[in-house]
Amino acid sequence: MITISTDNQDTRKNFLWLLFKSTFLISAFTVGGGMVLIPLMKAKFVDEYHWIDDKETLDLVAIAQSLPGIMACNSAIMLGYRMGGLTAALTALLATVLPPLIFLTIISIFYDAFASNEYVQMILKGMQCGATAIIINVVIGLLQKQLKKKLVLPMVILVGTFIANYFFGINLMYCILVDAIIGALVMREPKYND
Amino acid sequence: MECLLLYIEFCKIGLVCVGGGYASMPLIQAVVVDQYHWMTIPQFIDIFTISQMTPGPVGVNAATFCGTRVAGLPGSIAATAGFVTPSFFLCIFVMYLLKKYGEITLIKGILNGLRPAVVALICVAGLSFVYLALWNSETFPADLGAFDMKGAIILVLALIAIRKKIGVIKLLFLSGLLGLLLGLAG
Incomplete structure (x- = not known):
């Protein structure tokens, strides 16, 4: 890890700006969530700027993935914190959240006018079926993974939680x-x- | 007041949603659809679909959409901020623990208990997707005969396409196109 001296205000500001800019751009142009975002962050932070090393990035992402919350945000917070403390953690988080926030605010303002159109409804119905197929596929994959482990306790939790909730x-x-x-x-x- | 409520409810979701995009879905659905009726299930599934095609995690997108509908721009900011607040403190706290103790078996145990639970909850949420796709109904269909053949055709074709490793965006685009064609065909 390269320590960024807080004594030098210019370097510090420059670091935060670079961090914000690169994270914002990555978040704005990545479709497909955490798993796509992480390799891009690694390419920027590790390979281009050398703010943090390879192994540490992977370790932090593994932890970020298992903590509650959104994986992309968790990774941004942890990597930011490791690279430059609290301010950097906040900067990275803000830069990750802003693009989808701006995008979806615009979409949701127009949603009603858009969704009441007859043809759009047909398209949305088709897409809902496509999304359902995605979910079914995810569920099958997860169930297979659980069954393969052949452990009793996780299966009891799985079945018990399903019955309790459904x-x-x-x-x-x-x-x-x-x-x-x-x-x-x-x-x-x-x-x-x- | 609405902004505060949004902030608090999304804080709660952010605190307990483990396991990424798909895993946060049932929790968000329970709060925004079942509890507060901020959106309907079809709208919720639309958001999920849009989230697959636009930048950003499904959690942030759902929070933004709900927030905007309930209280405009301030609402979307409140909901999204609420969603990420617990993550922020938790991540910093874990970084601190890691620095101090290295390994934390208690947290690992908690996560081991939650992982299978998340699978169960995704199954429950997935069922409402299936009901809507095949019967245009948000809960278990009262009339099983009101089966939507077009929905079933798209769903089966989409499943085959996924098995053939099609990309998510292409899949949703093609499903939408098929929906339009079948709709126009009557």
Whole structure:
């Protein structure tokens, strides 16, 4: 890691501006979420600016991925913090969130006029079916991954949570809280780590 | 007041949503559709679809969309800020723990418990997608006979296309085109 001296105000400002600019552009032009964003961030921060090294980036991204929240934002916060402390963490987070915020605000303002059009409705119906196929595919992949591990406890949690939420309508937040406690109590062994 | 409510509700979602875009979906749906009726399921699925094609994570996009609908621009900022606030403090806190202790088995245990739960919740959310695609109904269809053949055709073709490793954007574009063609054909 290259330490950026806080004594030198110009270098510091320059670093924050570069960080903001590159993160903003990456976020604005990347479609497809975290997994696409991360390699681009690595290319900028590691290969181009040498603010942080390869291994550390991967370690931080692995942690960011498993923490609650949006993976792209978590990675930006952690990498930013590692590269330049709290201000850099905030800068990177802001630059990640701003592009989708601006974009979607514009889309949602026009959504109603857009979505009430008959032809647009046909297109949206088709896209909903496409999105459903994506979800089905994701669910199949995740279930296969769980089954392959042949561990009893995760399967009990999976089935139990499904029944509790779908058939008994128990609030998601309670389900998650209970599962987190079970995990903290009895799933700390390495065999449960992915 | 609405902005504060948006901020708090999205804070809660941000705090408990583990596992990325697809995993945050059921949580967002539970709050914005089921609890507060800020949007309907078709609108929610539209947002999910739009999120697949536009820059940005589905979480930020859903927060922005809800916020704008409920309270305009201030609302979208409040919701998005709420969504990322817990992440910010958690990430900084974990960085601090890592620096101090290196390895944290308790957090790993919690995450190990949450991972299968997230799979279950995505299944539940996925079911409402399926009901809407095949029966144009938001919950389990009361009349199973009201089956939407066009929806089924697009869904099956899309599944085959995914198995053939088609890109997400291309897939959604083609599904939309097919929807338009089938719609025009009557």
